[in-house]
Amino acid sequence: MSNFVLNAQARAETNQGKGASRRLRHAAQVPAIIYGGEAAPVAITLELRELVKALENNAFFEEVVQIKVGETVESVKIQALQRHPAKNTPMHADFKRA
Template identity: 55%
Template sequence: MSQFTLNGVARSQDQQGKGASRRLRKENLIPAIIYGGNEEPVSIGVKTNELVKALSNDAFFSSVIAISIDGTEQEVIIKALQRHPAKGFPLHVDFQRIVRGQTMNFNVPVQIINEETSVGKKAGGVLTTLVTDIEINCLPRNLPESIEVDVANLAIGDSINLGDIKLPKEVTLVTADSEDLNRTIATMQAPTVETETEASEEASETAEASEE
């Protein structure tokens, strides 16, 4: 489990709102909030350069993060990120406190392994991944950076469902009902082959169009 550290400053009531947030960003601070853990929510600002650097690492989104505020460190996970719709830079972040010894729900990325050497790929199949992350429950100390999905034995026409995934020890899936386990994670599809007739028809149509 990767460990990231951010430095933050507490925000007062008069430092909140859209206008205050814009001023905060001019001071190279990104508005954020920390909530959960049986404590009151705290509005903070985190250093822009530190946050942008952390966001460039995919592991940041599935790791325990240490935020230092006025000499006091809090352990959190990122729960929501608001970005500028056009420029993509962070506008606001929601962090949730973790409580050691208590399990929590986490969203972690799915990592496909052995795609190039899989049975279906060798037969010319095309792997389609339908899910990029899944929700799990575990203790913070057992939080994996990603969940591996092995497609080595996936033949053309086969698929892997959520219930097929092998999870690390002491990690469980978060599902609404048993039907969720049938959700397709990845599927190996047959290649799309253009027939000779279709190809010649397209060529004829192109030639006719150019003559016109």
């Protein structure tokens, strides 16, 4: 069992794209995606403060992370993280199923 558990909401197809992602970031949320394995990719939204707190620990980049999306729990590892060039806050995260 991992030490990191993140809560997420699934995003609808109509709530994806550059404009929708900007609106999420202004609302202190981070767009992300979970992909890999046999299941289809899932677009999700994470709380900014929850993700920043997890990123403070270096083990977050090495261990398996649990992401709760509604009733399902995904075991993932972080694949890529995009940060704002000046503020260094997360802008987008990619997670790969473990």
